[in-house]
Amino acid sequence: MTRLFGVDDGFSEDAILGRLEGMKDVIEQVNKQFKDPDLTTFVCVCIPEFLSLYETERLVQELTKFEIDTHNILIxxxxxxxxxxxxxLLKARMRMQQKYLDQFYMLYDDFHITKLPLLPEEVCGVEALKSFSCHFISPYQPSIHEGTVEELERRVSTLREQLKGAEAELERLRKGKHKA
Incomplete structure (x- = not known):
């Protein structure tokens, strides 16, 4: 009874070599498919920050080294x-993001770059994903522009909410003061 890799002789050297040959064929097929840009392309997904830019560059370099097509970036x-x-704070964050967005466009000027908005909630579930995915093909356009009635109404609504919160806080403080 011979033992190879601690396995009973039901797994002979010939059987193991046969399996490895079969795996080699599958690996070659997968490799061929990965290198065919008509069958496979890699889409990099990142955020507009330094580390993400750096990691995206490393990824693009590795994929290029293995001849895998990558000409799409979702930010x-x-x-x-x-x-x-x-x-x-948000304005400072926007300036920081813009610096990295500019670098993405400079480094990947021959790539298709799509910017996706920061959302107030996670994209969870099929319907939310379907709704969000429309931005993969056509660029996201902010719906509110400064100086429009829509933008002013949004600002008034935000100010009303802030006023309600401040009034509630004031009332809570007054009640706390009377108890003391």
Missing amino acids: NQVLFDEDAVESK
């Missing part, structure tokens, strides 16, 4: 509408 969680934003 997720992009903040839009800088003029409509009043928060200094």
Whole structure:
């Protein structure tokens, strides 16, 4: 009774070599398919930040080395509408993102780059994914532009919500003061 790799002789050397040959054929088929841009392309998904830009570049270099097509980048969680934003923190984040967006466009000028918006909630479920996926093909366009009635109504609505929150906080503080 011979033992190879600690397995009973039901797995002879010939059987193992046969399996490896079969796996080699499958690996060659997969490799051929991966290298055929009509059958396979790789889409890089990243965010507009330094580490993501760096890792995307490493990925593109590796895929290129293995002759795997990659000419598409989805940049997720992009903040839009800088003029409509009043928060200094968000404006600073937009400037930072813009720096990395510019670098993506400079490094990958021959790629198809699609920017996707930062959303207030996760994209979960089939319907949400279907709705969100329309931005993969046609670019996301912010719906509100500064100076429009729509933008002013949104700002008034935001201010009303902030006022309600401030009034509730004031009322809570007044009640707490009377108890003391």
